Amino acid sequence: MNSELIPPGVKLSNSDDVSIIDIEDAPCVKKSAEKVVDEARKNFNTNKTKSFSFRQRQLKNLIRFLSEEENALCDALYKDLKKPAFEAITHEVAIALRDAEETLNNLKNWMKPEQPEKTIVNYFDKLYIYNDPYGVVLVMGAWNFPVFATLLPKYIDKHCYPVFLGGIEETTELLKQRFDYIFFTGSPQVGKIIHQAASKHLTPTTLELGGKSPVYIDSTADLELAAKRIIWGKIQNSGQVCVAPDYILCNTKTTTDYGRIINQRHFNRLTEMLKNQKIALGGHSDPNSLFIHPTILVDVNPNDPVMQDEIFGPILPIVNIQNMNEAINFINDREKPLVLYIFTNDKVVKETFLERTSSGGVTINDTIMHIAAEGLPFGGVGNS
Amino acid sequence: MLFRLQVFIYPEPYGVVLIIGPWNYPFMILISPLIGAIAAGNCVILKPSEIAPNTAQLVEKLVPKYLDTNCYHVINGGVPETTQLLEQRFDYIFYTGNSNVGKIVHKAASNYLTPVTLELGGKSPVYLDETADIDLAAARILWGKCINAGQSCIAPDYVLCSKEIERKFIEASKKKIREWFGENVKESSDFGRIINENHFQRIVKLLEGTQIAVGGNYDAKELFIEPTIIQGVKPTDPIMQEEIFGPLLPIVNFENAYDALNFINDREKPLALYLFSNNNNIHDLILKNTSSGNLVVNDTMMHFSCDSLPFGGVGNSGIGVCHGKFSFDTFSHGKGTLIKNLNKISEYINAPRYAPYTDSHRNFISNATKKKVSS
Numbered sequence: 001m002n003s004e005l006i007p008p009g010v011k012l013s014n015s016d017d018v019s020i021i022d023i024e025d026a027p028c029v030k031k032s033a034e035k036v037v038d039e040a041r042k043n044f045n046t047n048k049t050k051s052f053s054f055r056q057r058q059l060k061n062l063i064r065f066l067s068e069e070e071n072a073l074c075d076a077l078y079k080d081l082k083k084p085a086f087e088a089i090t091h092e093v094a095i096a097l098r099d100a101e102e103t104l105n106n107l108k109n110w111m112k113p114e115q116p117e118k119t120i121v122n123y124f125d126k127l128y129i130y131n132d133p134y135g136v137v138l139v140m141g142a143w144n145f146p147v148f149a150t151l152l153p154k155y156i157d158k159h160c161y162p163v164f165l166g167g168i169e170e171t172t173e174l175l176k177q178r179f180d181y182i183f184f185t186g187s188p189q190v191g192k193i194i195h196q197a198a199s200k201h202l203t204p205t206t207l208e209l210g211g212k213s214p215v216y217i218d219s220t221a222d223l224e225l226a227a228k229r230i231i232w233g234k235i236q237n238s239g240q241v242c243v244a245p246d247y248i249l250c251n252t253k254t255t256t257d258y259g260r261i262i263n264q265r266h267f268n269r270l271t272e273m274l275k276n277q278k279i280a281l282g283g284h285s286d287p288n289s290l291f292i293h294p295t296i297l298v299d300v301n302p303n304d305p306v307m308q309d310e311i312f313g314p315i316l317p318i319v320n321i322q323n324m325n326e327a328i329n330f331i332n333d334r335e336k337p338l339v340l341y342i343f344t345n346d347k348v349v350k351e352t353f354l355e356r357t358s359s360g361g362v363t364i365n366d367t368i369m370h371i372a373a374e375g376l377p378f379g380g381v382g383n384s
Numbered sequence: 385m386l387f388r389l390q391v392f393i394y395p396e397p398y399g400v401v402l403i404i405g406p407w408n409y410p411f412m413i414l415i416s417p418l419i420g421a422i423a424a425g426n427c428v429i430l431k432p433s434e435i436a437p438n439t440a441q442l443v444e445k446l447v448p449k450y451l452d453t454n455c456y457h458v459i460n461g462g463v464p465e466t467t468q469l470l471e472q473r474f475d476y477i478f479y480t481g482n483s484n485v486g487k488i489v490h491k492a493a494s495n496y497l498t499p500v501t502l503e504l505g506g507k508s509p510v511y512l513d514e515t516a517d518i519d520l521a522a523a524r525i526l527w528g529k530c531i532n533a534g535q536s537c538i539a540p541d542y543v544l545c546s547k548e549i550e551r552k553f554i555e556a557s558k559k560k561i562r563e564w565f566g567e568n569v570k571e572s573s574d575f576g577r578i579i580n581e582n583h584f585q586r587i588v589k590l591l592e593g594t595q596i597a598v599g600g601n602y603d604a605k606e607l608f609i610e611p612t613i614i615q616g617v618k619p620t621d622p623i624m625q626e627e628i629f630g631p632l633l634p635i636v637n638f639e640n641a642y643d644a645l646n647f648i649n650d651r652e653k654p655l656a657l658y659l660f661s662n663n664n665n666i667h668d669l670i671l672k673n674t675s676s677g678n679l680v681v682n683d684t685m686m687h688f689s690c691d692s693l694p695f696g697g698v699g700n701s702g703i704g705v706c707h708g709k710f711s712f713d714t715f716s717h718g719k720g721t722l723i724k725n726l727n728k729i730s731e732y733i734n735a736p737r738y739a740p741y742t743d744s745h746r747n748f749i750s751n752a753t754k755k756k757v758s759s
Contacts (some may be wrong), residue, residue: 029708045649047673086741090749098753114694127690132675180699192494199491202483204703207497222726229726232738305619343726354721358396361720366734369722372753373391376720381398382475383497 021040033170036162037177040136043159050133052111058156059104062219065155066097072151081237091236095372102309102374128306133178134204140171140194179203185242186210187310188335188383210228210310211296211384212246213339215367216327216353219251221343230316230341233367235294239314245367246311247300248318249327273306277317302330324349328356336360336382341367360384390723395716397425398499399475404466404489406480407579408535408629410436413503414443418456426476427455431469433481434462435579443565474498477714480537482627483700490703501704501714504697505627507541509648509657510684511670512549513641516660521682522556528684529562530611533576534631535583538656540684541627542617542634544644550635554597554613561598561611562590569610570603578607578630587630590623594634619647634708641666647691648674653699658684677701 048054060211066073070093076384077083077092103110114129164174184194185208198205200243217226233245267290274283274295282295292314300317307317321327331340340359344350350364360380363370371378401421405414410433421428430447431606432440444458459469470477470492479489480503493500510525512518528540545553565572578584584607591600591612599612609631617624617634624634638644648657661667667681672703678687687693691708706714724730736745 050672057634086739086740087744088745090737094750094753101754116690118692119690122690126495127693129694130671130679132698135675188497195497196491196494199487202487202490202700202703203503209497225726225728225731228731228738229734235739261474311707345726350723354394358399358717359719360717362394362722364721364723365726366722366724370723371719373720373722375716376391376722377393378720381717381719 030163031164033164033174033177036164037136037174037179039159041160043157044133046133049160052108055107055111058161059100059107061155063097063100063104065152066093066100069151081240083237084257087236137181137183138174139184140184142180161229162300181205184208206379207384208242208378209335209338210242210312211335211380212307212310213337213341213359214327214331215245215248215341215343216323216324216331216345217248217250218346218349220345220349221365226343229366230343231294233341234316235312235367238292239316240312241368243368243371244312245316245341245360246337247307248316249321249330250318251320251322257339266313268294270311270315273311273313273315275305277304277306280318282314324352327355331357336380336384338380338384339363339368339370358382388640389418390721392721393582394721395424395713396713396717396719399426401426401428401476401478401715402431402472402474403428404431404470404477404479404481405433405587406537407435408532408537410441411441412482417480417501417706417711417715419716421476422456423712424452424715426715428457428470429474430456430458431466432458432460434460434530438619471495476500478704478714479503486702490753501696501706502702503537503695503704503706504655504700504702505537505629506652506654506697506701507624508538508626508654508658510540510543510658510660510674511644511648511666512543512545512660513663513666514546514549515662515666516682518549518552519556519559521660522553523560524683525660526557526560526611528658529631529633530561530575531607531685533575535579535629536685538678538685538688540633540658541654542624542636544636544638544647546639547637550615552756553635554615558598565611569599570601570606570608575611578609581608581706583629584609587628587632589735590628590630590632592622594623597635599631621758641669645669645673653677653701655697655701656680656685656687671700675699 019230026197043049053087073093074085074088077088078085098187105325111131112143113131116127116129118125118127153159164170166174173192175194180203182194182198182203182205183203184191188209188211189260191207191209195207214229217223230245230248236244267287270292271285277297278299280298282293294314295316297306297315297317300319302319307319308316319330336358340353340361342350342353342362342364354362358381361370361376361378368377403414403417403421414430414432418428420431430443432443434440439462444460447456447458459465470489473496475498477489477493477498478498479486479500483504483506486502486504490500492504511581512521517659525540525543529535543553561569565575569575578587584604588602594614595616597613597615599610602609612630612633614623614632615636617636619636623632624636636647638647653675655677657670657679658675659670659679659681671679675698678693678695680687688695693707694705694710695707696702696705704714736748
């Protein structure tokens with residue numbers, strides 16, 4: 001498990017430093033999980049990642065990466081998801097770029113120790129809250145992004161920020177190592193596995209998971225605008241977004257540049273959900289191109305398969321309810337969602353939902369947009 | 385791009401919170417998080433430590449007298465009852481105790497993805513150098529070690545100093561102990577006892593083969609161990625392998641600050657780090673090159689009563705923080721909320737995001753969301 005697999009015909013330097021191989025020529029370069037983590041820890045212990053100038057330099061390089069490699073990123077995203085360049089840029093690259101820029105602008109302030117309030121007991125004392133790094137952090141991305149492995153090391157320190165690729169076997173090996181923080185994005189089921197692995201070393205975690213994000217629409221809402229914003233939210237990345245509106249709760253019927261489903265397994269899962277459902281719009285699919293047309297289902301029963309798991313695809317079921325209270329009970333009978341969407345102009349309705357339900361976040365009168373709102377914390381609660 | 389919107393963070397309760405208390409401050413460390421959990425709007429199950437049975441029973445009797453009996457329950461019991469409790473689904477778990485049980489609680493929480501705060505422990509080191517007033521330092525360090533007979537999660541565990549300072553420290557300590565407790569500490573009513581037989585035996589065993597400089601007496605019948613200072617300590621000695629949680633203070637010698645630094649960093653991140661020095665360079669060195677839950681310069685334990693400081697561990701010493709608003713925040717989920725208008729005006733700004741995707745739309749969005757990077 002500790003050997004490094006180096007494909008034939010690849011040149012190495014005298015020092016056997018695997019990281020300077022011309023990676024474009026090599027289909028896969030493997031280092032064991034243990035070695036990668038060990039190396040990262042050794043680098044952390046040199047204290048070089050702690051200085052402001054080092055952090056600033058790496059962030060600037062990341063910004064350069066995002067600007068210079070825009071085409072490569074769009075290309076990879078198109079290959080994976082048939083993602084239109086517009087979405088690839090505005091929803092992925094631009095957001096990452098803005099995050100990096102925002103972080104860079106605030107870095108000095110964020111790094112400064114906070115000076116909290118003092119009471120008379122501490123009149124002669126100094127109180128500070130220092131923001132220490134944890135050490136070696138594991139970031140597990142949602143759905144493989146191989147382009148990072150080849151391009152990222154060209155821009156940022158490859159010893160401090162190694163990219164580790166692999167499937168379930170490699171990930172299991174990785175999770176046996178000791179990390180000082182783990183940040184995971186994915187499904188609640190895998191989230192539990194990650195959390196359990198973290199227990200071994202008491203590693204703190206952030207788990208960005210998912211669930212079924214409900215949409216409530218009442219008669220005070222402009223239905224045409226609401227439909228437009230909801231369908232927009234559902235169509236992004238073919239509904240494969242953790243904050244995509246999952247299903248609609250309303251007592252009226254409503255109706256609707258496109259992507260593909262990520263792989264056969266997910267395609268099959270989604271087309272299974274369509275069986276025996278009443279389709280109001282769409283419904284056709286093409287397994288060869290992993291395409292599913294935006295589909296709206298009506299007369300949906302809470303026990304139908306489509307209402308059991310997070311859909312994560314371009315299928316929008318509509319569940320009928322009589323009034324707001326029924327909608328609130330329906331939502332509260334289920335796991336806390338990552339987001340709750342409410343379309344209404346009634347202030348009382350807004351307040352009632354905010355107080356009587358719990359969700360990671362809430363967006364009123366739109367979908368998805370709270371993730372672009374700076375100053376708002378993005379995350380889940382409970383199963384999300 | 386986001387004017388005329390309402391953006392706010394709505395603090396909401398998690399739901400049903402489990403608070404598991406320790407035996408060393410069996411009342412305070414149970415009630416303090418309870419206050420935060422109540423303030424945040426949760427329902428709470430309290431599990432006092434069975435190792436402090438009198439307090440546990442009193443809490444069970446009195447909580448229903450003062451708090452809503454439907455929302456706040458006390459469940460007492462030992463390991464089997466706690467295991468059963470941990471099989472239930474909670475929306476938050478707050479645990480105070482040792483790291484080994486901390487791992488069990490964390491693992492149990494995985495089943496339901498329950499967020500946790502773990503206030504654990506470890507060996508909190510004291511760094512002492514020649515620039516400090518040794519008499520004052522000795523007083524503050526010994527005070528931390530003597531209250532509750534050393535059974536505090538943030539008690540100064542061991543001292544790091546040079547041979548020269550050690551001599552002065554020991555002399556100063558002898559004076560202080562005599563001043564506080566008299567010639568016979570056992571007869572003073574101001575010194576506590578060890579919680580039970582198990583821990584008493586555990587601590588006494590740590591004394592075996594050590595070079596005692598001060599104290600060393602104990603009485604099994606009374607579960608009494610007097611304040612004891614140990615010198616000639618080697619890093620491999622049993623007393624340096626586990627959190628002492630008793631009134632024994634080992635002194636480890638170092639010759640320069642870097643040695644001390646490496647000694648600290650070779651070990652698990654402590655819950656507290658105590659630094660006695662008037663040299664600002666040393667402050668900087670230790671501050672920037674170590675990691676600990678909290679850090680106190682020129683005193684021990686006192687950060688505990690600062691409500692505006694986040695109290696908690698890091699690494700093996702814990703996850704999460706509490707005290708003051710930190711407790712309220714711990715037991716609240718901050719729900720990020722965005723309120724928009726559903727009208728033609730706001731839709732005008734939204735327009736570029738819809739398909740068909742055009743370059744001009746893309747440029748509009750890019751420019752609207754771009755940040756100017758200040759060097």
